[in-house]
Amino acid sequence: MQRLFFEQYSHEPFIATSRFWYLTGKAQEDREALKQKQAPGYGALGMMEQHLANHAFFTGDSYTIADIGLFAYTNVAGEGGFDLTRVPAIQSRINRVKNQPLYLNLTQLN
16 A cells, blocks of 8 residues: 555656646646656656665565556656656566566557
């Protein structure tokens, strides 16, 4: 539950909002508001990176709902202006999630 609350209050408000602003053009309209989202967004990614440097998943070495909850917006954070090359442990985790048996890549559906 702790990881799911983290996603809702420390991750999603910054990463998902930034992505939405880029996709809708608001990022161009209000660069200062976007800039204010970047620092806490990178802060959330930094906390995730630190944890994942020593763990395969968020609750240790098992794939759980915490990984699913934190996957969605992290996976597309680049679309919100976040440079995921700065967080290699997160990139590895994204690949581990994508390799789960029931992973469904919705971007490939028509």
